[in-house]
Amino acid sequence: MIQKMKLYGWLPVFFSLLLFSSCERDPVVKEELPADNIYFVVPQGWPTPHYDFTGNALTKEGFVLGRRLFYDTKLSKDNTISCGSCHQQFAAFAHLDHKVSHGIYGLLGIRNAPPIFNLNWHSEFMWDGGINHIEVQPLAPITNPVEMDEDMAVVVSKLQGDATYPKMFKDAFDTDIITSQLTFKAMAQFMGMLISDKSKYDLYTRGEATFTASELNGLSLFQQKCNTCHTAPLFTNLQYMNNGLDTVFADAGRGKITMMAADSGTFKVPSLRNVALSPPYMHDGRFNTLEQVLEHYVHGVKNSATLSTELTTPIVLSSGEKADIITFLKTLTDNTFIKDSRFKDPFTP
Amino acid sequence: MIKLTYINCLIFLFLVAGFISCKKDPDPVEPVPVPVTGSVILNFENKFGDSALVLNTGTYITASNDTFSVSKFDYYISNIRLIKDDLSVYAESESYHLLKAGSPGSLLLTLTGVPVGTYTGIEFMIGVDSLRNVSGAQTGALDPSNGMFWSWSTGYIMSKVEGSTVGGTELEFHIGGFKGVNKVLKTVSPSFNAATAIVSETAVPHINISADLAEWFKTPTNIDFTVTHSVSIPGANAKMLADNYADMFSVMGIEN
Numbered sequence: 169m170i171q172k173m174k175l176y177g178w179l180p181v182f183f184s185l186l187l188f189s190s191c192e193r194d195p196v197v198k199e200e201l202p203a204d205n206i207y208f209v210v211p212q213g214w215p216t217p218h219y220d221f222t223g224n225a226l227t228k229e230g231f232v233l234g235r236r237l238f239y240d241t242k243l244s245k246d247n248t249i250s251c252g253s254c255h256q257q258f259a260a261f262a263h264l265d266h267k268v269s270h271g272i273y274g275l276l277g278i279r280n281a282p283p284i285f286n287l288n289w290h291s292e293f294m295w296d297g298g299i300n301h302i303e304v305q306p307l308a309p310i311t312n313p314v315e316m317d318e319d320m321a322v323v324v325s326k327l328q329g330d331a332t333y334p335k336m337f338k339d340a341f342d343t344d345i346i347t348s349q350l351t352f353k354a355m356a357q358f359m360g361m362l363i364s365d366k367s368k369y370d371l372y373t374r375g376e377a378t379f380t381a382s383e384l385n386g387l388s389l390f391q392q393k394c395n396t397c398h399t400a401p402l403f404t405n406l407q408y409m410n411n412g413l414d415t416v417f418a419d420a421g422r423g424k425i426t427m428m429a430a431d432s433g434t435f436k437v438p439s440l441r442n443v444a445l446s447p448p449y450m451h452d453g454r455f456n457t458l459e460q461v462l463e464h465y466v467h468g469v470k471n472s473a474t475l476s477t478e479l480t481t482p483i484v485l486s487s488g489e490k491a492d493i494i495t496f497l498k499t500l501t502d503n504t505f506i507k508d509s510r511f512k513d514p515f516t517p
Numbered sequence: 518m519i520k521l522t523y524i525n526c527l528i529f530l531f532l533v534a535g536f537i538s539c540k541k542d543p544d545p546v547e548p549v550p551v552p553v554t555g556s557v558i559l560n561f562e563n564k565f566g567d568s569a570l571v572l573n574t575g576t577y578i579t580a581s582n583d584t585f586s587v588s589k590f591d592y593y594i595s596n597i598r599l600i601k602d603d604l605s606v607y608a609e610s611e612s613y614h615l616l617k618a619g620s621p622g623s624l625l626l627t628l629t630g631v632p633v634g635t636y637t638g639i640e641f642m643i644g645v646d647s648l649r650n651v652s653g654a655q656t657g658a659l660d661p662s663n664g665m666f667w668s669w670s671t672g673y674i675m676s677k678v679e680g681s682t683v684g685g686t687e688l689e690f691h692i693g694g695f696k697g698v699n700k701v702l703k704t705v706s707p708s709f710n711a712a713t714a715i716v717s718e719t720a721v722p723h724i725n726i727s728a729d730l731a732e733w734f735k736t737p738t739n740i741d742f743t744v745t746h747s748v749s750i751p752g753a754n755a756k757m758l759a760d761n762y763a764d765m766f767s768v769m770g771i772e773n
Contacts, residue, residue: 223653298670303653307661307668321662348662352654425670427752 205510206231208288211365212374214401217288219302219360224353226361229340232514234358236336237351239513242326243306244272244316251306251355252513254281254315258506260442261285261362267453271315278419280453282438283446285364285505289402295435295451297408298425302360303352320348327351362511364441365401366504369496373401379499385489386496393483394493397437397476403500408434409476412469413450421451433474444498445506458497462490554630555716557599558723559639561616561624562769563590566731572619576683580735583742585682590618590730591665592676593645593658596704599631600638602713607631613645615658615665616728636714639724640706643763644675647702650695667693672751675701676762678733686746690733692758694751701751701759705766712771723772732765733758 206228210217224230237243239252254269255261261284263269269277279295293299299308309315310323327333327346334344341350369387371377379387390398399405408422410433417423423432435451449455455464465483469475485493505511563570565577570590578584594614599607609628617623649659650672665674678690694701707726714722734740738757748754 299668300651300671301653304661304666304668304671307666311668319662324662347656348660349654349656356653427750 206361208361209363211363211370211401214365215289218291219288219356221357221360224303224356226357227340229336230354230357231361231510233333233336233340234354234356235511236332236514237327237355238358239515242330243310243318243323245318245322246272248272249316251309254309255284257508257511257513258445259283260364260445260502260506262442262446264446265448267448269309269315271312272317275314277312277314279451280448283442284359285362285441285502286402286439287362288360290406292406292436296422296425297436303356305359306352306355307348324348324351358511362505364502364505367441367502368499370401370502372499380495382492382495383499386492386494387499389485389489389493390496393485394440396478398440403440404437407437409437409478410434410472410474411465412471412475412479413452413454413464415470415472417472419451430474433472434476440497441500442502442505444501458494459490462493466490553633553718555633555718556721557628557631557636557714557716558721559597559626559628560723560725561594561626562725562727563618563624564727564729564731566729570618570730577731579731579740579742581739581741583682583734585680585688585742587618587678587680587730589677589679590728592616592643592728593665593673594626595642595645595649597626597628597641598639599628599636599714600640601632602635602637605632605634607636611657612641613649613658615663631716633716633718636709636716636722638706638709639768640704643703643705643759643766644693644701645673645695647695647700649673670750675759678730682742682746686742688742689747689749690758691749692755692762694755699751699756701755703759703763705763707766707768709768709771712768713773714771715773720773725769725771727767727769729765729767733762736761736764 206226208221208226237251238255239250241247241250241253243250249272254263254266254271256264258264263281266281268279269281271277282295287293287302290302291300293302293305294308299305307320310318310320324346327337333346337346337350337354338344340354343350368377368379372379397405397407397409408431414433417433420432421435423429423434425431443449444458447456447458449458449461455461462485465479466485467482469479469482471480565575565587568575568577570577570587572590573586573588576584576586592615594616595612597609597612597614601607607628607630610630614626615623645659649655655661659673661668665677666672667674672693672695674691674693676690676692678688680688682688692701709724714724716722738761740758740761745754745757748758
């Protein structure tokens with residue numbers, strides 16, 4: 169794993185390595201040198217990430233390429249939709265105010281576009297966990313007929329014929345022969361670097377900020393009532409749960425992937441980091457506010473065969489307690505993350 | 518402690534550089550003899566029973582008496598091994614091949630770096646091993662652009678048959694599943710029937726292997742197209758077809 173190193177402190181080491189390896193080419197040296205401020209750091213106290221760019225050496229060039237791909241509408245059939253269309257930085261890379269994803273030709277998807285951050289800690293992706301690796305995740309929206317509706321081979325040929333991309337691939341991967349594999353690896357470098365760990369809550373846990381009485385009470389209530397599933401520090405236990413939205417499931421969720429009755433109507437527990445930035449809520453975007461979400465957990469949970477055992481007895485919260493929990497949830501907003509210039513759309517000035 | 522300044526560093530580096538030259542000392546160790554190797558060609562021929570398989574225009578009759586034509590017959594062969602008469606094994610590296618009916622070049626596999634000797638058997642997997650199903654973006658035969666990869670629920674389509682019956686029923690059999698009860702991976706070793714493949718530095722043996730599509734639809738389970746005509750997810754039906762096609766490969770002969 170590449171740890172944070174001061175660039176200048178490593179220059180002598182770099183030159184020594186160059187000297188020692190001057191008799192043969194040694195591409196490893198380039199990979200080990202952290203490129204500017206593109207390096208992957210596991211935040212203090214966080215679990216070991218599932219993906220740490222092993223087999224996909226993180227470089228500034230790879231990251232910059234991945235960022236351009238993420239924001240490029242060329243990835244869609246009619247060149248109108250990019251990943252960034254439904255994953256907006258100001259909404260923590262969710263789609264603000266859209267219940268379900270809005271794709272190509274004005275078509276609607278079936279699920280709420282989730283926010284994107286801290287993906288390196290996930291071993292499975294999407295609400296149903298159907299995708300098992302960050303590198304192959306983009307293939308799903310790119311090829312989905314109601315999202316970007318493009319053939320991956322066509323994407324590769326568009327990129328190959330572009331004036332800019334061959335050089336960027338050359339800079340990132342030492343080849344200007346573009347493949348889907350390199351395209352996906354570059355995108356994984358960008359997506360994996362989207363790390364949100366600088367919320368007020370994070371500062372508080374590091375002793376760098378103080379909580380108000382309401383925030384403190386909210387935190388305490390959260391730990392008692394919510395943390396089992398929305399487990400800190402990721403604020404998800406990465407499991408699939410039925411949180412009692414329906415008695416009959418219009419969308420089988422995880423059950424569609426495993427084809428097991430026990431998984432029917434379960435969805436991946438979403439992280440609550442940046443939750444105040446990314447309404448609407450739930451897999452189908454049915455709730456517009458955090459108040460509605462909490463009201464659901466207090467009065468709205470519907471029983472069914474796969475209902476999470478954590479929710480079989482209703483959660484009891486007074487209106488004051490609900491307000492404090494929401495105050496606490498707002499401390500999970502990471503303004504540094506949503507304003508981080510490294511993650512900005514390179515196509516807009 | 519010595520303070521590392523740039524000047525110090527540079528002096529040190531120049532000293533080091535002085536001691537290093539690009540000339541290698543003569544190697545005192547006897548060179549390990551390079552193993553003598555040759556090549557083997559695997560020549561796959563798609564058939565239906567005794568007939569050659571012809572896409573689109575050919576019509577075939579299944580064990581359940583369904584008449585149909587085939588528009589697509591693609592499958593992965595991976596992890597190819599050749600077994601020598603001394604029981605040593607040659608395993609092809611990066612052994613992933615997508616064979617596509619109608620694309621003759623894809624049906625001819627050249628194994629290189631095969632140690633010379635007499636080979637008495639072959640083993641390979643029908644499909645793509647579990648590891649490559651969970652290892653992220655792949656390339657070459659495993660490029661998801663090849664149309665043999667499920668994007669919504671990660672995994673390779675191990676084998677694929679598409680076509681239609683004379684009655685107009687569309688047939689679509691996309692067989693996959695790499696884990697747990699849904700695993701359809703089959704490692705097979707079609708018999709050489711006492712023949713041998715003799716590998717030398719100069720002679721390249723051809724092993725002719727037939728892939729019989731008729732086997733997809735019979736033994737152990739006869740497939741009735743009025744009941745089963747579309748399989749596009751892992752599960753019981755996919756396993757049933759994979760159990761059927763596990764014996765579709767036969768070595769027809771070896772040309773040394």
